[in-house]
Amino acid sequence: GESVGLHLPTLSVQEGDNSIINCAYSNSASDYFIWYKQESGKGPQFIIDIRSNMDKRQGQRVTVLLNKTVKHLSLQIAATQPGDSAVYFCAEEDAGNMLTFGGGTRLMVKP
Amino acid sequence: GAVVSQHPSWVICKSGTSVKIECRSLDFQATTMFWYRQFPKQSLMLMATSNEGSKATYEQGVEKDKFLINHASLTLSTLTVTSAHPEDSSFYICSARDSGVPRETQYFGPGTRLLVL
Numbered sequence: 610g611e612s613v614g615l616h617l618p619t620l621s622v623q624e625g626d627n628s629i630i631n632c633a634y635s636n637s638a639s640d641y642f643i644w645y646k647q648e649s650g651k652g653p654q655f656i657i658d659i660r661s662n663m664d665k666r667q668g669q670r671v672t673v674l675l676n677k678t679v680k681h682l683s684l685q686i687a688a689t690q691p692g693d694s695a696v697y698f699c700a701e702e703d704a705g706n707m708l709t710f711g712g713g714t715r716l717m718v719k720p
Numbered sequence: 721g722a723v724v725s726q727h728p729s730w731v732i733c734k735s736g737t738s739v740k741i742e743c744r745s746l747d748f749q750a751t752t753m754f755w756y757r758q759f760p761k762q763s764l765m766l767m768a769t770s771n772e773g774s775k776a777t778y779e780q781g782v783e784k785d786k787f788l789i790n791h792a793s794l795t796l797s798t799l800t801v802t803s804a805h806p807e808d809s810s811f812y813i814c815s816a817r818d819s820g821v822p823r824e825t826q827y828f829g830p831g832t833r834l835l836v837l
Contacts, residue, residue: 617761643825652726652813652828653764698763706817708754708826710763 617696619715628686632699632711637680639701644673644684648695656684694718722748724816726829733804734837740800741832743814749794750816754826755787758811770797794819804836
């Protein structure tokens with residue numbers, strides 16, 4: 610069976626609402642951050658990225674916020690749709706180009 | 721965006737057999753590819769970094785003789801799980817970075833699910 614520590618945190622939102630997924634990173638030397646979306650049985654899909662010289666970046670329906678002071682990253686999804694249901698991972702990269710993934714958050718969109 | 725493919729998508733094999741997984745960058749060249757393993761409801765864990773024309777770099781705790789990596793060309797890396805056992809059952813995912821773009825993000829393949837009986 611599974612141990613408690615292996616359960617992904619879940620965010621449940623109503624269709625049409627905005628979603629905010631949070632991530633704390635650990636390496637203060639990381640200078641590149643990426644959000645990935647992973648649907649069941651598939652590989653991670655790039656959503657949006659941000660470099661450390663920025664604190665906000667917007668894409669289509671998605672916004673990433675970076676707070677380097679507290680080493681916090683967030684992904685905002687506007688007007689969440691059922692197709693947004695997936696597991697979302699943040700990842701950090703330092704100058705050595707090694708990507709380290711966070712634990713992941715499961716987003717469930719209720720119709 | 722850049723496309724990375726993996727083959728096969730699914731593998732079911734008997735304990736003791738060896739399984740080869742291919743990772744291809746379809747529309748770009750990748751000097752470096754990465755191999756990850758993902759267990760159910762867990763995040764991706766980097767196994768090794770595959771470098772074209774040289775030996776792979778393995779993460780701590782990953783046996784290089786068990787997980788053989790070959791990066792023979794700029795568009796192909798292979799991972800061979802030798803003498804597979806049930807505990808090797810997992811979702812194996814590769815990624816690649818476009819060699820021509822500095823600090824380009826990694827693009828991931830669709831993954832290969834391995835089940836060892």
